[in-house]
Amino acid sequence: MKINNNPFSGLSKTEIITWLKEDDPEKLNELWQHANSMRREHVGDEVHLRGIIEISNFCCRKCAYCGISVLNHDLQRYRMDLEEIVACAGEIENYGFGTVVLQSGEDFFLTKEWIAELITKIKTITNLAVTLSFGERIGDELVAWKEAGADRYLLKIETGNPDLYRKIHPRQNSPWENRIDLIRFLAAAGYETGSGIMVGIPGQTFEDLADDLLLLQELNIDMLGIGPFIPHPGTKLGQEYRHLRNDKNQAPNSEIMVYKVNALIRILCPDINIPTTTALATINKTSGRELSLSRGANVIMPNMTPVNYRKLYEIYPGRICLEEFGEEAVEAIRGRIFSSGRKISTGQGPSPSYLYKLKENTNNKYIGRRL
Ligand code: SAM
Numbered sequence: 001m002k003i004n005n006n007p008f009s010g011l012s013k014t015e016i017i018t019w020l021k022e023d024d025p026e027k028l029n030e031l032w033q034h035a036n037s038m039r040r041e042h043v044g045d046e047v048h049l050r051g052i053i054e055i056s057n058f059c060c061r062k063c064a065y066c067g068i069s070v071l072n073h074d075l076q077r078y079r080m081d082l083e084e085i086v087a088c089a090g091e092i093e094n095y096g097f098g099t100v101v102l103q104s105g106e107d108f109f110l111t112k113e114w115i116a117e118l119i120t121k122i123k124t125i126t127n128l129a130v131t132l133s134f135g136e137r138i139g140d141e142l143v144a145w146k147e148a149g150a151d152r153y154l155l156k157i158e159t160g161n162p163d164l165y166r167k168i169h170p171r172q173n174s175p176w177e178n179r180i181d182l183i184r185f186l187a188a189a190g191y192e193t194g195s196g197i198m199v200g201i202p203g204q205t206f207e208d209l210a211d212d213l214l215l216l217q218e219l220n221i222d223m224l225g226i227g228p229f230i231p232h233p234g235t236k237l238g239q240e241y242r243h244l245r246n247d248k249n250q251a252p253n254s255e256i257m258v259y260k261v262n263a264l265i266r267i268l269c270p271d272i273n274i275p276t277t278t279a280l281a282t283i284n285k286t287s288g289r290e291l292s293l294s295r296g297a298n299v300i301m302p303n304m305t306p307v308n309y310r311k312l313y314e315i316y317p318g319r320i321c322l323e324e325f326g327e328e329a330v331e332a333i334r335g336r337i338f339s340s341g342r343k344i345s346t347g348q349g350p351s352p353s354y355l356y357k358l359k360e361n362t363n364n365k366y367i368g369r370r371l
Contacts, residue, residue, distance in 0.1 A: 008267050017206050035069055046342070050302075051089075053080070065171055089126055094138035100131070115141070117148075158197055187221075194224065216268075221269070225260055237354060261358070276299070
C-alpha cells in the first residue's frame with residue numbers, strides 16, 4: 001500500500017528491480033524529478049566541493065577490476081611526501097573548498113603514526129574537514145586517526161553480494177563481512193561514514209543491485225558514491241568484460257543505470273550526501289556531473305592530486321581531469337554548478353544524516369575492539 005499513492009514510498013525489492021529495468025523516458029523522468037525534489041527537500045541546493053588528493057598508488061590488494069592492484073607490474077608507483085600533501089591541502093582551502101579527501105591504495109607503508117601526523121598538520125593549518133579513504137585498516141589505526149582529527153572515512157563495499165565480492169577479490173585476505181564490520185566500526189568510532197558500489201560488474205544482476213540498495217539503506221551510511229564499473233584491459237575483470245555474453249540478468253555498466261541507482265539511493269536515503277563520481281564523469285565527460293546533480297547528487301569531488309602523479313593513479317583508463325588543475329579548472333566547475341541552478345557550499349558540508357546521529361549521540365560499542 002503506497003502512502004498518498006506515492007509510487008516511491010517504501011520501495012520494495014521488486015519495485016526497485018522494476019525501476020532498474022525501466023526504459024520509458026517519461027517514467028524515468030518521474031524518477032529523476034522525484035529524486036531531485038527529495039534532494040532539494042532534505043539536503044538543499046548547495047553543492048559541496050571536496051578536493052581529492054591521491055597520496056599513494058602503492059596497493060597490496062589484488063582486486064580483479066583495479067588498475068593499481070599489486071598485480072599490475074607495469075605501473076610506476078609513487079608516494080607523496082607529507083609536506084607536499086599538506087601544501088596541496090592548503091591550496092584546496094584557498095580554492096574555497098570545505099573538505100580534503102585523502103585517498104590511496106591499501107599501502108601499509110603509510111603507518112598509523114605518519115597518517116596521524118599528516119591529519120594533525122592539515123587540521124592545524126586549515127579549517128578543512130578531512131576524509132580518509134585508505135581501504136581496510138585495523139581498528140586501532142582508525143581510532144588513532146579519528147583522535148588526530150579525521151572527520152570522515154570512505155570504504156566502498158563495491159557489491160553487496162558476498163559471492164560476487166569473492167569473485168572480484170580472488171586472492172583477498174579479508175572477506176566481504178570484514179567491510180561491513182569496518183563500516184559499522186567506523187560509524188561507532190564517530191566517523192561520518194561513506195560507502196558505495198560499482199554498477200555493472202560482470203556477473204552482477206539487477207537483483208543484486210536491488211539487494212545492494214536495500215543493504216546500503218539498512219547500514220545507515222552518511223554518504224554513498226555510485227559509479228559504473230569501467231573495464232581496465234590490464235585486469236582480470238577487464239578481460240572478462242570483453243567476452244561478456246548478452247545475459248538479460250546482467251546489470252549494464254551504462255550511464256543511465258548509474259543515474260537510476262543514484263536516484264533510487266536518494267529516495268531510499270534522503271538525508272545523506274551523494275557525490276557525482278569521477279567514474280560517471282569519465283563515461284560522460286560533457287554533462288555527467290550536471291545530470292547526476294539533477295538526479296539526486298549534491299557533492300562534486302574535483303581531483304587535486306598534482307598532475308605529475310595523477311596519470312599514475314590509473315584505476316581505470318580514460319579518467320577525466322588528467323590535465324586540469326588550478327584556478328581556471330575550479331572556476332569551470334563553479335560555473336557548471338551555477339548554470340545547473342545550484343549554489344556552492346562554503347562550509348565543510350556534513351550530511352544531515354550524520355548531524356542527526358550526533359544529536360542522538362549513538363553508542364560507541366565498537367571503540368577499542370580490535371579488527
Ligand atoms: N584503497 C582504497 C579502497 O580500497 O577503498 C581506495 C582506493 S580504490 C582504488 C577507490 C575506488 O576505485 C574503489 O572503491 C573502486 O570502487 C574504484 N575502482 C577501482 N577500479 C575501478 C574500475 N575498474 N571501475 C570503476 N571503479 C573502480
